[in-house]
Amino acid sequence: MTDAVHLARHPVALRGPEPVVISAAAVASAFGRGVEPLLSAVLDGAPGFQAVRRFDVAQRRVGVAATLPGSPSLGDELDRVIGEACDEAGLSPALRAQSPLYLAVHGDPDLPRVSGAEAGRHGADAFARSVAKRSGLSDETARAYTSACVAASTAVADAAAAVARGRVSRVVVAAGYLVDPDQFALFDAGRALAPDGRVRPFSARRGGLLLGDGLGAVVIESAAAAARRGVKALARLAGWGRAGDAYHVCRPRPDGAGLARAITAAAQRASIRAEAIGYVNAHGSGTAHSDAAEAAALHSALGESAETVPVSSTKSVHGQALEAGALVELIVTLHTLRAGQLPVNAGYLGPDEECRLNLVLAPGQTRSIDYALSINSAFGGANTALLVGAP
Amino acid sequence: MIPLVSPNTIGDAPSVRVIATPPAVTSLAGRAEAAGFAVVAAPTWPQSPADIAPPAVAGFVTSSFSPLAIEAARRCFEQLANSMAGTAETEASSTGVIIVSSLGDIAGARHVAQTVDAGTRVGPLLFFQCVPNAVAGHIAARWGLVGPVICLGDERSALDAAGLLIEDVDAGAVLLIRVEQAATADEPDRAEAVLLTASAPAHERSRA
Numbered sequence: 001m002t003d004a005v006h007l008a009r010h011p012v013a014l015r016g017p018e019p020v021v022i023s024a025a026a027v028a029s030a031f032g033r034g035v036e037p038l039l040s041a042v043l044d045g046a047p048g049f050q051a052v053r054r055f056d057v058a059q060r061r062v063g064v065a066a067t068l069p070g071s072p073s074l075g076d077e078l079d080r081v082i083g084e085a086c087d088e089a090g091l092s093p094a095l096r097a098q099s100p101l102y103l104a105v106h107g108d109p110d111l112p113r114v115s116g117a118e119a120g121r122h123g124a125d126a127f128a129r130s131v132a133k134r135s136g137l138s139d140e141t142a143r144a145y146t147s148a149c150v151a152a153s154t155a156v157a158d159a160a161a162a163v164a165r166g167r168v169s170r171v172v173v174a175a176g177y178l179v180d181p182d183q184f185a186l187f188d189a190g191r192a193l194a195p196d197g198r199v200r201p202f203s204a205r206r207g208g209l210l211l212g213d214g215l216g217a218v219v220i221e222s223a224a225a226a227a228r229r230g231v232k233a234l235a236r237l238a239g240w241g242r243a244g245d246a247y248h249v250c251r252p253r254p255d256g257a258g259l260a261r262a263i264t265a266a267a268q269r270a271s272i273r274a275e276a277i278g279y280v281n282a283h284g285s286g287t288a289h290s291d292a293a294e295a296a297a298l299h300s301a302l303g304e305s306a307e308t309v310p311v312s313s314t315k316s317v318h319g320q321a322l323e324a325g326a327l328v329e330l331i332v333t334l335h336t337l338r339a340g341q342l343p344v345n346a347g348y349l350g351p352d353e354e355c356r357l358n359l360v361l362a363p364g365q366t367r368s369i370d371y372a373l374s375i376n377s378a379f380g381g382a383n384t385a386l387l388v389g390a391p
Numbered sequence: 392m393i394p395l396v397s398p399n400t401i402g403d404a405p406s407v408r409v410i411a412t413p414p415a416v417t418s419l420a421g422r423a424e425a426a427g428f429a430v431v432a433a434p435t436w437p438q439s440p441a442d443i444a445p446p447a448v449a450g451f452v453t454s455s456f457s458p459l460a461i462e463a464a465r466r467c468f469e470q471l472a473n474s475m476a477g478t479a480e481t482e483a484s485s486t487g488v489i490i491v492s493s494l495g496d497i498a499g500a501r502h503v504a505q506t507v508d509a510g511t512r513v514g515p516l517l518f519f520q521c522v523p524n525a526v527a528g529h530i531a532a533r534w535g536l537v538g539p540v541i542c543l544g545d546e547r548s549a550l551d552a553a554g555l556l557i558e559d560v561d562a563g564a565v566l567l568i569r570v571e572q573a574a575t576a577d578e579p580d581r582a583e584a585v586l587l588t589a590s591a592p593a594h595e596r597s598r599a
């Protein structure tokens with residue numbers, strides 16, 4: 001167990017006994033479909049932000065995002081990544097039909113513009129069931145997570161908890177966000193978008209976030225279920241944690257206490273000490289308050305290790321994919337674990353005393369990693385931590 | 392003291408102990424009981440003909456979604472306080488918040504879509520309330536609930552998630568709020584809330 005964590009008034013997190021693995025992963029981003037173009041970009045620290053052409057941004061303060069070409073369909077892109085992940089995991093049609101889908105999305109993209117009479121068919125839950133049905137997964141047990149920037153990581157944590165308890169053998173977790181005019185207008189109105197067109201996590205003079213397309217799917221299952229098919233896991237899902245700030249509608253607790261408890265719970269479930277963590281894929285939105293609170297959380301949860309563990313926010317490269325962001329980042333994290341090549345925290349201009357972290361600032365850094373941590377925070381003070389370990 | 396149970400009791404046979412008004416079997420509370428939870432409080436909206444519009448909440452504009460969730464939560468904690476006759480110490484510190492909604496804030500989403508389609512700017516306050524997490528954060532801050540915050544599209548999944556949160560000690564209790572705004576003019580807005588704990592084990596019930 002890590003001894004650097006603070007557990008005042010909070011009990012030790014429990015988990016079921018089944019080991020949990022990630023047996024397959026598929027992703028799409030502004031850099032294209034598949035993991036290779038995304039990995040190439042995050043390892044080079046080459047951001048994908050460019051002028052938005054998908055819709056009119058003439059009325060917006062900021063007109064930049066990281067997008068795939070054209071106007072892809074969310075449903076089609078989800079079908080694609082889910083199919084790829086299920087194929088990679090070697091799931092037969094029969095096994096797919098038994099597998100629940102946990103889908104992280106803002107909702108059915110059509111809902112705001114359909115008539116009242118049609119609305120009932122366009123709920124988030126109905127959207128998840130329809131995706132599951134098209135993918136050959138269990139549509140009866142499909143569910144939709146709408147928890148903003150922790151939607152996908154919460155889905156992963158819930159899937160892991162269910163598999164560890166033996167409630168299910170396997171869950172397919174998928175997530176998707178494609179930059180759209182409504183969310184873009186909202187983030188622009190909230191002055192959340194970086195006016196200089198770059199995301200600069202944990203950096204001096206950071207000015208905000210930028211949106212990015214993101215889609216992902218992972219197969220989370222018991223180690224025994226994967227072994228029965230002869231499938232070698234990509235990673236162990238060693239630990240997971242969730243905790244709230246109870247602080248504000250949209251601002252994080254400045255001391256990062258909620259996120260620190262989520263990290264602590266993940267470490268407890270993995271039964272590891274803080275110094276066993278070899279890389280942190282940070283939420284790192286590039287906004288002033290959020291990055292400082294996240295740095296405080298890492299120091300609170302990891303103690304002295306927070307000064308030395310390599311940290312990067314790959315949002316600086318692929319942008320903020322909202323409900324799908326945490327899954328894209330988890331997939332980057334598990335490939336970092338496997339290859340030992342560290343993604344770059346791009347856009348860095350200089351140090352901020354409130355963000356004393358060992359940021360990965362240059363390409364080409366390698367490290368042998370036993371455990372890697374992916375953390376996320378969202379509006380409402382929702383925090384998650386996912387710990388992956390070498391298989 | 393709210394009968395929050397220790398982790399080692401959670402695997403015992405489920406039972407139901409209703410402290411608040413007994414719910415109808417068609418209610419969220421009834422389904423929570425059927426799933427094995429103890430339902431500590433269970434208010435609804437509308438609860439009477441006087442429930443025409445939920446009280447306005449500073450910072451939330453244009454839509455009833457967030458005020459409905461907040462009023463359901465307020466009634467939940469009011470029921471809780473009444474049932475405990477003011478003598479209880481709550482365990483709010485470990486309570487999680489789950490917001491359930493199929494359509495989400497459909498009134499807010501439609502307003503944003505119409506504004507965008509008209510080529511005009513949306514109001515800045517709409518930025519933070521565009522996701523259900525926002526009102527969950529308001530509720531968590533107001534009542535000091537530091538458990539996990541989760542938003543889901545259907546009730547069955549929410550009850551399942553709540554059960555795992557309690558079983559794995561991510562939360563000692565879960566405040567589950569379901570909000571469904573009217574999609575058409577002839578429907579009412581509806582909200583329900585339940586404060587859930589694990590059911591008391593059989594050996595404790597026999598002593599009661």
